[in-house]
Amino acid sequence: MSIASTLRRRTAEPMVARQPNEIDLMRVSRSLEGRERYRYVTPTVLPVSDGYLVRSPCCSRNVDPDGGEIDVALLTWDERRGEWSLSRRDHAAECWVEDGRFARLGELLTRLAVDPARQFWQ
Secondary structure (H helix, E strand, C coil): CCHHHHHHHHHHCCCCCCCCCHHHHHHHHHHHCCCCCCCCCCCEEEEECCEEEEEEECCCCCCCCCCCEEEEEEEEEECCCCEEEEEEEECCCCEEEEEEEECCHHHHHHHHHHCCCCCCCC
């Protein structure tokens, strides 16, 4: 087999998406147990294209007066850049706002769990 045919075969194979996956889904879920805000509610982590969506009951009633489940954070993996993006929901504008980029998922999860300015856990 020639080198050219080997390269063609490698590039013809579809790339497998790194995110979402079961291990990181469990990692995100477990990290949220140690967060500093609204520890008495149980957030939900859902797999989405290239990452994870964090939703939680709105117990402060600041966003949803009925206390329904709201979007809290969006974690996405950028394969091309090799980094994570953390976004928070701007509920008034009904859009996602990028909070930061991280080389490692652990760094992103620390930022989300601490949330000193209450930008995520409202």
